[in-house]
Amino acid sequence: MSDGLTGGGLSGQSEVLPRRHARGRRPQYFDDPSMDQMHATIMALTQELSVVIDRLDTIETVMDDKGFVSRSDIEEFRLTESTQMARRAKRSAYIGRVFRGVSDQREVIERGDSRRTYADSISEDDVTEE
């Protein structure tokens, strides 16, 4: 039963099933393995927030429609192609905001920026000697 006390609402299920993992050693990408952990965690958190955002959108849509909302309304709300497209557009902007640091880095690489270009771009007089 989803009664809110046993984990209805956002978790949507009362029984927490053990997660299954693929066999085989997971590649290590970063020099420090705890960074791999950290990055995977950030992605999972970003996903969970996205779930909340979608759920809020459902709540607001049902509220606009009926003036109140119940848990079963949320479950019964079905994604249509047009809601899906609208949510995807919003979500894409959301993901872009969360991972903005990565696109900044990409831009820097593409422009070939370095400390040197930065220093060259301002006149000698403006640079304070240290």
Place this chain on the structure above:
Amino acid sequence: MPLQFEHGVLPKPTADEEARQEFVFSMAQHSMTQIMPGIVSVYEKQVLPEFKENEKREPATRHEIRRSMQRHPYYQLASSFQRSTQELLWDSVDESVQRQLSDLITKAEQLSGGETLGNLTLDPEFEMPRYIRDNDHHVMPGGYAADLRTGDITAGALYDRGAYIFTDGLFGEKMDGVGKSAAQFIRKYYPDIAPQKIIDFGSGMGGPTCALKEAFPEAEVCGIDVSAAELRYSHARAESLGVAVHFSQQNAERTNFEDGSVDVVVSVTTFHETSRAAVENIIRDAYRILKSGGALVVGEQPPFEGKSPFEQFLADWDTLNNNEPFWSTIHEMDMVAICSKAGFKPEGVFTSMEQSVASTNAVEANADPDDIVGSDRGGGDFWYFSARK
């Protein structure tokens, strides 16, 4: 993307499960179109100039490129994005499948029981080939070999739903685009064959196999696979769609079909999950069971030949990062030579690039395949090799 067709055993997500799956779509899209393309600049602006300065030459192989790229912080981050997204994909589908597993098994048993259009034959003594038994391909938990409980259908359900999200529906709402493409290939290159019997080697969740039956309704169509969980699922799925296909648990390396009894052997996106010896065995068995004049039609990712070392490096990502140990090797194998060795006349063996599965399905891709770095999700060209007996 069109919503996936709700056949009788499709796992249905709760609102939150669906939201998690939708996030995976968006994250994958972001990673392929925004993050991964950055590694091209990393290579051109930083890694390549540095390599040339140190070595006084261009990198000769994809392996050299990989070793240099792996040290670059941006490449590390981009790879971590891809890998984590892949893991989130299976997590988000598996949580949903496991929650409703008993229910799905019951539905599958109902669909596969009693009077049916096609048969399902499982082999309790079946010996799983090592390459499937010991590896979870594309990081799918349990791979194809897992049989979690009596009547399990997990592998089929995971693949059907997971691949649909991953390919953004480009294989069609019934996940049969790869089969439509193969049918088109048969019509185009073998207009004189009116197949009476078609076998699909590695039929998986069975979407493509159903497409073959629908394209050639006169033919008897059989799907074989090593995975019991895939077979139960594919059979129930086909029955619910009203398509008559016979599924049986067999190793494509040595099937039980009679010599010279089959018009066309089809195998799509299966060879890359086997082994060097297995590929040779499978082609030999296909030759054995084909009628004289019959054809072998294999659809796969294009080989590395003709690609620059950097393009090869990009296409080779799955070998090390996506549990596809044979990927690198099969992309360098000479299929024409192997077919000839198996007995096919060399002049009847050819390879060809065909239109994408997406355009065969007339589905518009969400992003231009040219803007994507990494998997093209079915938006890019599809490669075939084929041989006539």
